[in-house]
Amino acid sequence: MREADVVIAGGGLAGSFAAAMLGRAGIGAAIVDPHTVYPEDFRCEKLDGVQMHTIGLTGLTDAVLRASTADRECWVARFGHVLEKRPGDQQGIMYDTLVNTARAEIPASVPFIHAKVMDIATGPERQTVKLSNGDEISARLVVVATGLNPNIREKLDITRDIISAGHSISIGFNAKPADPRGFPFPALTYFSESPTDKMAYITLFPVGSMMRANLFGYRHLHDPWLKKLREAPRETLYGIWPGLRALMGDFTVDGFVKIRPVDLYVTGGYRQQGVVLVGDAFATSCPAAGTGARKALVDVERLCNVHIPQWLKTPGMGEGKIAAFYDDPVKRACDDYSSEKAFGLRAFTLDTSAAGIARRWIKFGLHWGKGTMRSLMTPAPSTVVHDDEGNAPQLARGDRHF
Incomplete structure (x- = not known):
């Protein structure tokens, strides 16, 4: 039987970032996933400024920047008209590239076991993880990062309730x-x-x-x-x-x-000894609201930077310890924001009432206002112009473009 302080079940976005962070911190972790190389998957395909800030807290910023493409400037438009040209703060990166980039940052001290987690037997001190290859791992903590796969949750009697099919x-x-x-x-x-x-x-x-x-x-x-x-x-x-x-x-x-x-669902019965759920394994978010990667990254950042190091300092891995993660104010604020954005954007888009129409015009009026102010405050580009003899260059102001 193998032994580890932490076993990570699942090697997607959340699991791979967690393995890289724990390994870099010198914590005895192991990650389990059947894919040697994460396959192509239609999920998160770009990261915004807030998400990149969270990645900065994970220590993987340089690797992600090398693998992604900056958008430089984004035009915001409606009805065929450009309302605003705002500075870019987003990095385009396909989901499989992002996951494999994080995997490349996992230290050699963290075993990557190519198998599936089949069952988990929990206890107040140690957890036993059974794998599809017949191996077993004894660990103090299991991080469930299996995404939408329900098998492990069902084994642990963790329920899934769809709140918006x-x-x-x-x-x-x-x-x-x-x-x-x-x-x-x-x-x-x-x-x-x-x-x-x-x-x-x-x-x-x-x-x-x-x-x-x-x-x-x-x-x-x-x-x-x-x-x-x-x-x-x-x-x-x-x-x-x-x-x-x-x-x-x-x-x-x-x-x-x-x-x-995309269905939106939440879990129930997840406050259990020795096991913690992160990312989509805990609750889904709406891709249209752009909060899925943010929620998973915040989960991993808080868990690996704050809670796991504290939990491992003292014996036991009871429900009281695990509750500290689910009650973390930063995590809860992120979860609440994700839910509000999911339902808020849907209502904003589909509302046919006079109030809904007014809200949309106000929003796009604000875009136009910000775009106009930015255009007026941005210095026009300068070009060097020479006289007929090629002497005494003077500056000529270029046209502003809005």
């Missing part, structure tokens, strides 16, 4: 511009033109040499519109948002259109 739909594809010079924008977020669109927004951002498109909305998985989008993405997209054509122009989809429905 079919809450949102996520769509992803690579957009290839017809113009060889590329798209006119570094990155673009285009918001819904009407509640009847049943779509919140589309965001386009660079990942390496390609332009990735993420489209989020509130349609049922079997909605005929989604089938049309797969078959004729450009025509279907411009059919609901004709103003988008003026910004994107002609384009083709390189590869497949991926579609992922």
